[in-house]
Amino acid sequence: MQQFNLCFRRVKKDCFKFIKSQETKADKFKNKERMIKSFLIPLCFWISKKSENKRPYFVGLAGGQGTGKTTISSLIRIILTKYFRLNVFRISIDDFYKTRKERINLSKRVHPMLLTRGVPGTHDINMMLNFFKNSKSKKFKRLKLPTFNKAIDDRFNKKKWYDLKKRPDVVIFEGWCVGAKSEKNNTLKKTINKMEKNKDQKFIWRKYVNDQLKTKYKKLYSQLNCLIYLKAKNFNLLQKWRLKQERKLRTKNKKNLNTKIMSREDVLSFMQTYQRISQNMFRYTPKYASIIINLNSNHQIKSAVYKR
Numbered sequence: 001m002q003q004f005n006l007c008f009r010r011v012k013k014d015c016f017k018f019i020k021s022q023e024t025k026a027d028k029f030k031n032k033e034r035m036i037k038s039f040l041i042p043l044c045f046w047i048s049k050k051s052e053n054k055r056p057y058f059v060g061l062a063g064g065q066g067t068g069k070t071t072i073s074s075l076i077r078i079i080l081t082k083y084f085r086l087n088v089f090r091i092s093i094d095d096f097y098k099t100r101k102e103r104i105n106l107s108k109r110v111h112p113m114l115l116t117r118g119v120p121g122t123h124d125i126n127m128m129l130n131f132f133k134n135s136k137s138k139k140f141k142r143l144k145l146p147t148f149n150k151a152i153d154d155r156f157n158k159k160k161w162y163d164l165k166k167r168p169d170v171v172i173f174e175g176w177c178v179g180a181k182s183e184k185n186n187t188l189k190k191t192i193n194k195m196e197k198n199k200d201q202k203f204i205w206r207k208y209v210n211d212q213l214k215t216k217y218k219k220l221y222s223q224l225n226c227l228i229y230l231k232a233k234n235f236n237l238l239q240k241w242r243l244k245q246e247r248k249l250r251t252k253n254k255k256n257l258n259t260k261i262m263s264r265e266d267v268l269s270f271m272q273t274y275q276r277i278s279q280n281m282f283r284y285t286p287k288y289a290s291i292i293i294n295l296n297s298n299h300q301i302k303s304a305v306y307k308r
Contacts, residue, residue, distance in 0.1 A: 003045070007083045008037050014078050022071055027244065031300055036075065039301045043228070043291065044079040046306065048086065051170050054225055056089075056135050061174035062285065063230025064278045065271060066241025067295060072230065073174045080170055089135075089168040093175030095147050096123045096131075100154040111205040113195075116273050117153065120177060120212040125220065132223050140167035179227045179285060180277050182214035192279070195272035206276070213277075226308075229289035233297060235278055241299060243267050 015036050019029050051057035059076075063069050070092070077088045097117045098106065106122070107115035114122060127146070134143055143164040147156045188206050191197040200206055221227075232238055246267050286292045289307060296302040 004037065004041050007041050007044075007079065011036070011041075011079045011082045014082055015075050018074055018078060019071070030298070035301050036079075039293065039304050040072065040075055041079060043304065044076060044084065046291070047076070047080065047170065047226075048084045050226065051086065056168045056171050058132070058223060058225045059170060059172045060178045060221065060224035060227040061172055061230070062178040062180070062227060062281065062289075063176065063293075064232055064235070064238040064281070065176055065274060066238055066243075066245045067230040067232055068299065069174045069176070069230060072293075073172045077172060086169040087166055088170045088172065089162075089164055090172040090174070091131075091145060091162065092148075093123060093128070093173065093178055094150070095145065095162075096125075096128050097148050097155070098122055098124050110208055111200070113199055113205045113273065114208070116270065118176075118270070118273050119209045119277065120180070120217050121209050125212075125216045128220055132220070135164075135168060135171055137167075173224065176274065177213075177217075177277055177281075179221050179224065179229070179289065180213055180217070180281055181284060182210050182218070183276075183280055185210075193272045193275055195269065196276070209277075226290040227285075227288070228291045228293065229281070229285045230293050230295060231282070231286060232295050234282070235275060237297060238274075238278060239268060239271055242271055 012033075016032065019032050023029060047057070047059060061069055061073050061076075073090050073092075077090045080086045080088045094117075097103075102124075103115050103117065103122055107113070110121075116122070124146075131143065131145060134141065143162075144158070145162040145164060147160055147162060148154075149156045185207075188210055189203055191200075196203075196206065232241070243264060286305075291307065292305045294302045294305070
C-alpha cells in the first residue's frame with residue numbers, strides 16, 4: 001500500500017493534467033483520484049512485474065465503444081513511464097483502419113457495409129502484423145505508424161503519424177474488438193438488429209467479418225501477452241456513452257467545417273455494426289481475459305478482477 005501511495009504522489013500531477021485535457025465544460029471526470037489510486041496503479045504494478053521477462057510486453061486493452069479505452073490506456077502509459085521508467089508505446093487498432101479509398105474498394109468487392117469502419121476486415125492487418133513483428137525484433141529499426149482521424153473518416157497526413165524511434169518495453173494495443181473471437185455459423189445466421197435484417201439478408205457481411213476473426217485477427221491477438229477487458233453492463237450503456245463521445249468530438253471540432261460529426265441517428269445506426277461482436281465479447285471475453293475491469297452505469301470503475 002505504501003508503494004501505491006508513493007506512486008500516486010509521483011504521477012498525480014501528470015495524470016490530472018491529462019484528464020483535464022479530455023474534459024469539456026459539460027463532461028467532467030468524477031472520482032479520478034480513486035480510479036488512479038485504487039485501480040490503475042495496482043494494474044501498473046502488475047504489468048511492470050509481468051513485463052520483466054518479455055521485451056516488449058504486449059498489453060491488449062479491449063472494451064466497447066465509449067468505455068474509456070483511450071483515457072485509461074493513456075493514464076496507464078503515464079504511470080508506467082513516470083514511476084516505473086518504462087518506455088511505453090500506446091496505439092489503437094483504430095489507427096490501423098484501411099484508408100477510405102481502400103474501404104470503398106472493399107465495399108464494392110465484398111459487401112457495401114464494409115465501407116463503414118470498425119469491424120474486423122476494415123483494418124490493415126498486414127500493417128499490424130508487421131508492427132508486432134518489428135517491435136519484437138532485437139534489430140529494431142525506427143517505425144512510422146499511422147494515426148486515424150475519425151472526424152474526417154480517414155488517415156491523417158503522414159507528417160502526423162507516430163514515430164517510434166526506440167524499441168518499447170511495453171506496447172499498449174487498445175481497441176473495441178481487441179481479443180474478440182469468432183462465433184459459430186449457426187448463431188451467425190440469426191439477425192440481431194434491423195441493420196443486419198435489412199442490409200445483410202444473405203449474411204455475406206457477417207460471414208466475412210467472422211472469417212476475419214477466425215483467421216487473420218486470431219493470429220494477431222495470439223501475440224498479446226495479456227488482455228485487459230473494460231466491461232460495461234450492457235449494449236444500451238455503450239450507445240449512451242458513444243453518443244456522449246460524439247458530443248465531445250463536436251465540441252472540440254466545431255471550428256473545423258470539414259469534420260464528419262455524426263448525428264444521434266448516425267451514431268445509433270453506426271453502432272449496429274458493432275453490436276454482434278460487442279455482445280459476444282460481453283458473454284465470452286471475461287472467461288479468457290487476464291483482467292476484467294467492471295464499469296458501473298456512471299462510467300466509473302466499480303471493481304477489477306485478476307484472472308492470472
